[in-house]
Amino acid sequence: MKILQVDNIHKIYPSGTHALKGVSFDVKEGEFLVIIGLSGSGKSTLLRCINRLHEPTSGIIHFLDKDITHVKGKELRELKQKIGMVFQQFNLIKRRSVLTNVITGRLGRLGTFQSITENFSPELIEEAMEALRIVGIEEKAHIRADALSGGQQQRVAIARSLMQNPKLLLADEPVASLDPATSNSVMHYFEKINKEFGTTVICNLHFLSLVRKYASRVIALKAGEIIYEGLPSDIDEKWFKTIYGEEAEEVEIR
Amino acid sequence: MAHVDPHGVMAKKKEKEVLKAKIKAAFLDSFFVFYSILVVDRIIWSRFIMQIKDVPFSWGEIGIFALVSVIAGVAWSFSGTSLSARLFGLARPTKTAKLTFEIFGWFLFNITFIAGWIITKISIVDLFSDEGVTAAQRIFTSLFSPEMAIFDEALFAIIETIYIALIATLVSIPITLVVSFLSARNLMNDNRFTLFVYGTLRLLSNFVRSIEPLIWAIIFSVWIGIGPYAGMLALLIHTIASNAKLYSEAIESIEEGPVEAISATGANKLQVIWYAVIPQIILPFLSFTIYRWDINVRMATIIGMVGGGGIGTMLIQYQGLAQWHEVGLIVIMIALVVWVMDYISTKIRQAIY
Numbered sequence: 295m296k297i298l299q300v301d302n303i304h305k306i307y308p309s310g311t312h313a314l315k316g317v318s319f320d321v322k323e324g325e326f327l328v329i330i331g332l333s334g335s336g337k338s339t340l341l342r343c344i345n346r347l348h349e350p351t352s353g354i355i356h357f358l359d360k361d362i363t364h365v366k367g368k369e370l371r372e373l374k375q376k377i378g379m380v381f382q383q384f385n386l387i388k389r390r391s392v393l394t395n396v397i398t399g400r401l402g403r404l405g406t407f408q409s410i411t412e413n414f415s416p417e418l419i420e421e422a423m424e425a426l427r428i429v430g431i432e433e434k435a436h437i438r439a440d441a442l443s444g445g446q447q448q449r450v451a452i453a454r455s456l457m458q459n460p461k462l463l464l465a466d467e468p469v470a471s472l473d474p475a476t477s478n479s480v481m482h483y484f485e486k487i488n489k490e491f492g493t494t495v496i497c498n499l500h501f502l503s504l505v506r507k508y509a510s511r512v513i514a515l516k517a518g519e520i521i522y523e524g525l526p527s528d529i530d531e532k533w534f535k536t537i538y539g540e541e542a543e544e545v546e547i548r
Numbered sequence: 549m550a551h552v553d554p555h556g557v558m559a560k561k562k563e564k565e566v567l568k569a570k571i572k573a574a575f576l577d578s579f580f581v582f583y584s585i586l587v588v589d590r591i592i593w594s595r596f597i598m599q600i601k602d603v604p605f606s607w608g609e610i611g612i613f614a615l616v617s618v619i620a621g622v623a624w625s626f627s628g629t630s631l632s633a634r635l636f637g638l639a640r641p642t643k644t645a646k647l648t649f650e651i652f653g654w655f656l657f658n659i660t661f662i663a664g665w666i667i668t669k670i671s672i673v674d675l676f677s678d679e680g681v682t683a684a685q686r687i688f689t690s691l692f693s694p695e696m697a698i699f700d701e702a703l704f705a706i707i708e709t710i711y712i713a714l715i716a717t718l719v720s721i722p723i724t725l726v727v728s729f730l731s732a733r734n735l736m737n738d739n740r741f742t743l744f745v746y747g748t749l750r751l752l753s754n755f756v757r758s759i760e761p762l763i764w765a766i767i768f769s770v771w772i773g774i775g776p777y778a779g780m781l782a783l784l785i786h787t788i789a790s791n792a793k794l795y796s797e798a799i800e801s802i803e804e805g806p807v808e809a810i811s812a813t814g815a816n817k818l819q820v821i822w823y824a825v826i827p828q829i830i831l832p833f834l835s836f837t838i839y840r841w842d843i844n845v846r847m848a849t850i851i852g853m854v855g856g857g858g859i860g861t862m863l864i865q866y867q868g869l870a871q872w873h874e875v876g877l878i879v880i881m882i883a884l885v886v887w888v889m890d891y892i893s894t895k896i897r898q899a900i901y
Binding site for chain 1: 561805806808809810811812813814815816818819822823824827828830
């Protein structure tokens, strides 16, 4: 079953940058789709158009068979609730506890007054602890978020998105600020969520070795256009040079 | 999909910007020429060299100056060798352009300095004249032998001043919070209405801030009568306007990442502000507010002089009676309190960060 249909999406920023030039693809439920491409190729813009942090300039996006290209207000917030997102810079609230950070994943379904008074039910707190258990850092629940290492912060961010019970999980270069060993462990949690909960994952990545290990399908973007779509194992030397330019050398990261 | 050529868009934008810069440069150059003619003719030539006390003034003459300056300024500007052409990056890369820039730059600086010197009537002779020095000596000796009989009265007055400042600062906090959120661009760029609110509040607070608390105190002492209440209101309104600017700038410079992350969870605007904005600004806010209390104590003493109550009112009364020993005591007490406040506020602000 198709969970996402992206049809001929263009995105032109007010500055005049033409970031996406007619991108189309489908995503099936349960897939682990990885998007690769150089910095500035439009990967981040594409993800932000899917969960509508940005509004596409033209084209149509269907999510769960519903046109979400230009939804607004309450409908937009409901859409965002269904799509989790993990960022390169983790984007946690630094001064708050890990637990509070995880609970913010549920804000869309909490009343404004209840969330501002921070009057959270024991069930909600238990759910947040469970999310932390899934990413293996429940013992850090009451520590300030900025006291954690990069890899731990990213796991908290994953736990935060789990609180949304997302149908789709977006990850914008989730391991680009982490060292190789930590990268692998963080990617492992995405795989776990994908396999155990059947959550569809769309992830921007840089390293081909990680792509080959985790992706079920790959899309390559270059200058805002899709230039490759297929299995990770089919990306050979020639495709690699096309995607990353003649100068590129493949770097192994395990 | 309408066809859009990004390169064409960018080129057009660039062209427009160059034109804008050219117009600005022409205006500025005309102003420079006008300013130079006025300063040289009115101040340096008439008042200093010719020693005319009341320089005759006529709008006709000024008009001719203005006309000449605009013609000269625009011509100069479009020749690409002017001061502004260089400031806006439009100058031709020739030696003449560079030389004109240096010569005229120096010329402007020098005439401004000389005119300032003439207008301020700087005179070393006055500073060290015999009677002047004697009078100063008399005041200084009085100030340093303060009259202790009014100590109780002064103490109460200065406590009043501290409380005026404190209440003005405390009452300002909730109002400033609301105003600052509504005048932070990154929170208010949703639609035309919010941008209108943003613009109006910015304009209003710029206006309020540009009027000194001293003037506000005069206005309020006429409005509701002389006394501490007028002083407090004067401080309050100025504190709101000043801190709203500082607060909203703090809001505008927050990290965007958490805001993006929280809104990506489907949270509404208030939730985003509560979880992604407030944790980032709470410390700067506290710091600004404490510093502002410190400033308000100093200002409250000045405001008292125009009828804002507290120690300032007392000071101006004794100064009017030329009772310099009493003035001495008051000045020393103000200095002490200000010094202590400054010390405390610095310590608290250091402790927060």
